[in-house]
Amino acid sequence: MSAASDQERVEGPFPRLDWLPDETLFSLCSRQHLVMGNLSPATTSIAVLGLRQQFIKHDIPCGIAALETTGFGYWGTAESILLNHTIFSLFVPFQNEVKIEDAIITAKSDRIDSIKYRLGLVSSGFGAEHPLKACPYCMREDVHVHGIAYWHLTHQYPGVLICPRHQAWLMASTKSRRWSGRFEWSLPAEKFLIEQASSQKLWSRPVFLALADNVIDLAAIGRATFFEPYAVAAAYRTAVLQGSRAASLFERTEPLRRFHLFESLPADKKGSESFVNQLVRSPRRSIHPLKHLVLIDWLFDDLRSFLEAYKVEVARSAQKVESTPSRAPDRRVSLSSSGAPAKNALRPKRLKGQLREDLLSKLAEGVSKQVLCEEFQITVSTINKLLRAHPATYAAALKARHRREIDEHRSQWQNLHGLYPELGVQALRNTMPPLYAWLYRNDKDWLIAEAQTFSKPAHVNKPHVDWEARDYRLLSMLRTAFESIALPQRGAVTMAQLCAMIPMLSTCLENRDQYHESRAYLSTVLGRSKPKDFLDYIEAINASKRR
Structure with a gap:
């Protein structure tokens, strides 16, 4: 068990602290640890989160649902804390909604498990380590205004290497690292802060400042919005086809590649083409938001321009859906249907001569019972008696009905694919699960053959590493x-x-x-x-x- 046992649990009441402006959950817990006067980080971890010391996480936490039971529920709900006081919101907009819901459930529980892998951080090329960062000017202001320096959320997002307010390079903490103070509560202090890199003074300040602004804006969007993947990819494609850019992608990203976090960005024409191809199609896997922001910076210059282009694609898709003719209501009645006649309904009658032959002919063609009841002014009971008397016609009617249903479902699937041509089979299936399930049960061979005509995910060539x-x-x-x-x-x-x-x-x-x-x-x-x-x-x- 990762949760603390009854013998280890610390009893309250505890000093009551509240949020400071732009503060992270890790920072508030670290201040709580300080005012409680605990020598061991585990003591505070058990008291606040009900977890042992090994579960102290400064970037994406776990165990936050326990705050309501440990006496810290006044800090807010688990979802509110996760979206407003951790870096989690940055990874929301370009993610699948189901994955985000699953990640929130994981963060509430007492084990973080493989949440970073599921969000695409481990395999992104940017790494899943997010060192704590602080601005020396913000620290001095915080001490003057609040009496203590603390960790600002806007400084902690990956890709933010410069303070947007003071335009000063952020310092990285040597605490909460794999090699130092990994499971400790800590607050920013100059003796524990170092430069991000020895070449930091040579970096292009405007480039990193623009990236920081876009990252912070995207995180704000992620607190309330999911992007539609097809509209994002369509906006990228339109910009690639229409735009004429002064610099290539690898030339645009050259200032960023000086910092080791961005070394995986393309450094030549071939790598740039592979990078763009990966994003102009709707993603089949989780992609790090920094990749999106790098492409957005190249295509649109800033996030606001991208949002305008994205809204245009969403509106265009909505118009396409509205212009697609909807199917008429299905008025067919099951061949096996039966029921009590309504009041003043027609009574069964005997069928003779040409009327009988015409009815048998239309039944064999698969015309629905309801249509025939209205056309010939007869009851369903009359049709059922006629079918029982003619087994061959009944079999032909079943076969014709099945053929018609297959044609209708195939047509629906093809129309759906026409609306979202960039989606793969799995994504299209999630759009209309009942339709896919029916085809899988009744027309599997055709469904598999049709899937072969779908566009394949772009092949991404990994850049050569020297x-x-x-x-x-x-x-x-x-x-x-x-x-x-x-x-x-x-x-x-x-x-x-x-x-x-x-x-x-x-x-x-x-x-x-x-x-x-x-x-x-x-x-x-x-x-x-x-x-x-x-x-x-x-x-x-x-x-x-x-x-």
């Missing part, structure tokens, strides 16, 4: 960091110190098949056991994620 160049760059950074640490302190250098100087180090070393020169250097300067122990630790973390 691992030798990356290894050389990391080795150079390691040598510089080691010298800057070892010379002043004249003592042994630890892995945690190196990770603090090079935040990307722990992520790089997760790839056991690369960075050979860097690993050899670490073995030399730290001792042969240290890097291996560290890698075993990283592997244990990854194994726990997979579980």
Whole structure:
């Protein structure tokens, strides 16, 4: 059990704190930990979330439904906290609604499970690690106004590397990292903050500021809106066909690729084409919102222009649906239907001569009983008696009716595909599940053959990675960091110190098949056991994620 046992649970009452402007849940819990005077992070975690220390999460939390039972329900509902005080809302707009509902249920529970993998963060190329960030100017203002520095939500979103208010580069915390203070409550303090990267002063400030604005705007949209995938892809396609851009995509993203978070962005023409092809079709899997924002920045310059184009595509799709002729009400009566006649209804009659022959002929063609009852002014009971007397006609009627139903359902499926040509079979099935279910049960071979005509998902070519160049760059950074640490302190250098100087180090070393020169250097300067122990630790973390 991840929840605390009765013996470990901490009893209230507790000091009552409330939200500060733009504060994260992790920050409020950290302030609660401070005023409660607890020495152990686990004590506060149990008291607030009912969970052990190992479940302290600073980005996407778990166990928030327990706030109502632990005496902190006045902070708000679980959904409100998740959408307004965590980075979760950033991942909502471009996601499937069912996945988001499932993720909210997971966040309420006492285990985070594989929520980051299901949201597409692990395989996105941007990573699923979201280090805590703070603006030094905001910290000073917070201390002056509120008496304490705290974590601002707008600083924590992935892709936000600059403070929109002060236009100052954000500092990254060395706490709540895999290599330092992983399961601790913490508040921003200058002694625990470092630069995002050593080359930070060379970055293009306007480019990162524009990205930060778009990220924050998208997160605000995600608190109330889901985008229609087909309309998003249609807006992209229209912009690609109509737009004439001064710079190519890889030229536009060149300033971003200087930071290791964006190294996976395309760096040549072929990679750019693959990147665009992935997004101009309705996605069949979860795609990181930063990919969408990179493409939006290239095609539309800002999120507001994209929203206008998106609304046009939604309206165009709605007009297409309205212009599609609706089917007439189904007035057919089942061949096996029977029931008591209504008051003043026609009574059964005997059929003779030409009337009998005409009725048998139309029954064999599959004309519905209701239509024939109105045409010949007879009852359903009369038709049923006639069918029982002519088994061959009854069999032909069943076959004709089945043929007509198949044709109608096929036509509906093809019309649906015509309305949403960019959707795959699974997405189209979710649009009208009963129609797909009927065809799967009664016309499976045709359904499978028809699916072969659907457009296939775009093949995404992974960009070539120059691992030798990356290894050389990391080795150079390691040598510089080691010298800057070892010379002043004249003592042994630890892995945690190196990770603090090079935040990307722990992520790089997760790839056991690369960075050979860097690993050899670490073995030399730290001792042969240290890097291996560290890698075993990283592997244990990854194994726990997979579980």
